Amino acid sequence: MEAFRSEPVPHAVPVVGMIGAGQLARMTHQAAIALGQSLRVLAAAPADPAALVCADVHLGTDLPAMRAFSRGCSAVTFDHEGVPQEHLRALVADGVPVHPGPEALLHAQDKLVMRRRLVELGVAVPQFAPVREPADVERFVADHGPAVLKAVRGGYDGRGVWMQPASVAELLASGTPLMVEQLVPLRRELTALVARSPFGQAAAWPVVETVQADGQCVQVLAPAPGLDDEVAAGAQHLALRIAVELGVTGLLAVELFERPDGRLVVNELAMRPHNSGHWTIEGSRTSQFEQHLRAVLDYPLGATTPTAPAVVMANVLGAAAPPNMELDERVHHLFARFPDVRVHLYGKVERPARKVGHVTVLGADMATVRERAVLAAEWLSTAVWSDGWSVHAPRGAGADAGAREVARA
Numbered sequence: 001m002e003a004f005r006s007e008p009v010p011h012a013v014p015v016v017g018m019i020g021a022g023q024l025a026r027m028t029h030q031a032a033i034a035l036g037q038s039l040r041v042l043a044a045a046p047a048d049p050a051a052l053v054c055a056d057v058h059l060g061t062d063l064p065a066m067r068a069f070s071r072g073c074s075a076v077t078f079d080h081e082g083v084p085q086e087h088l089r090a091l092v093a094d095g096v097p098v099h100p101g102p103e104a105l106l107h108a109q110d111k112l113v114m115r116r117r118l119v120e121l122g123v124a125v126p127q128f129a130p131v132r133e134p135a136d137v138e139r140f141v142a143d144h145g146p147a148v149l150k151a152v153r154g155g156y157d158g159r160g161v162w163m164q165p166a167s168v169a170e171l172l173a174s175g176t177p178l179m180v181e182q183l184v185p186l187r188r189e190l191t192a193l194v195a196r197s198p199f200g201q202a203a204a205w206p207v208v209e210t211v212q213a214d215g216q217c218v219q220v221l222a223p224a225p226g227l228d229d230e231v232a233a234g235a236q237h238l239a240l241r242i243a244v245e246l247g248v249t250g251l252l253a254v255e256l257f258e259r260p261d262g263r264l265v266v267n268e269l270a271m272r273p274h275n276s277g278h279w280t281i282e283g284s285r286t287s288q289f290e291q292h293l294r295a296v297l298d299y300p301l302g303a304t305t306p307t308a309p310a311v312v313m314a315n316v317l318g319a320a321a322p323p324n325m326e327l328d329e330r331v332h333h334l335f336a337r338f339p340d341v342r343v344h345l346y347g348k349v350e351r352p353a354r355k356v357g358h359v360t361v362l363g364a365d366m367a368t369v370r371e372r373a374v375l376a377a378e379w380l381s382t383a384v385w386s387d388g389w390s391v392h393a394p395r396g397a398g399a400d401a402g403a404r405e406v407a408r409a
Contacts (some may be wrong), residue, residue: 013073025050283311314377323383
């Protein structure tokens with residue numbers, strides 16, 4: 001379909017098109033503005049987060065829509081991995097510069113393809129096997145012990161992962177391609193985020209710790225506290241090597257398990273801006289979103305030096321029950337308490353556990369910074385200060401009094 005907005009003002013800078021118009025595209029658009037660009041997005045619906053703010057919006061998800069959207073783009077990239085391979089290969093055949101290319105992106109789309117390729121490269125991954133029948137799972141558990149079942153395609157944020165599946169047969173009957181994977185004992189989860197340009201220039205940010213709850217990332221700690229310098233450097237080098245070997249252009253996030261013995265095991269790959277990199281907007285000299293634009297346009301890459309010793313990003317998730325207070329009023333109260341907390345809201349309807357925004361806090365001490373970030377994110381999610389604080393409470397009032405004031409606000 002053609003763009004549903006008026007034609008953007010012509011300009012001399014190259015046009016980057018992003019397939020998908022979620023919050024990643026929305027934040028990429030913000031970075032594009034500083035470079036004199038208005039990101040072109042291909043949205044599934046007019047209410048998608050990026051479609052609400054971008055000037056150059058096309059609608060559609062099929063190949064004709066992608067072809068129309070791609071005309072005039074200097075580079076086409078993605079804010080999700082759900083683009084069919086046949087569509088991407090058709091764009092490449094049309095001469096569209098697609099970053100990352102279909103051959104690379106396949107490793108972020110298909111977990112079996114990714115696992116097999118990493119094994120070929122000698123990269124540590126959990127033991128795994130495809131599942132074609134329930135007996136495959138039984139045999140795998142007998143050989144390797146506790147295991148987790150995963151959808152080969154499409155899983156994210158804890159979806160498509162089953163620790164104790166009720167029925168493998170039912171999942172297979174539904175058409176879900178499955179694999180089984182050894183349950184890795186782990187100390188924590190880490191992410192190594194890197195960028196690579198078509199020219200071959202590469203850059204890496206500090207390795208971060210990602211804190212999970214119910215299979216979903218809730219906090220990112222940058223840099224990962226207590227991570228040995230050699231281990232951190234090894235993780236960065238591993239991510240850069242994977243980017244080169246797979247031919248990735250743009251961003252690559254390598255999600256890692258850190259075992260209790262300190263060994264690192266690759267869990268997942270993502271080839272786009274990533275939730276673990278949101279901290280870079282305020283916490284790095286170059287954000288992941290600007291870096292992704294630089295990379296796909298083959299610009300020289302930016303510095304990745306942190307802007308503070310400790311940075312924490314906390315996701316704002318939709319509450320289990322809708323708060324009585326509107327989100328705008330919650331932001332008002334948040335700024336009254338923490339005027340230095342940076343807030344990013346995505347323009348999404350609040351639903352339980354849905355990522356509707358994030359907050360970022362910078363400082364010198366990780367424990368203090370993390371406490372503030374967690375309090376801020378919880379408040380924006382629930383309209384409740386978990387420590388009982390209230391802007392209306394008299395100075396020195398107890399937590400109970402503060403909680404009563406919040407309830408009346």
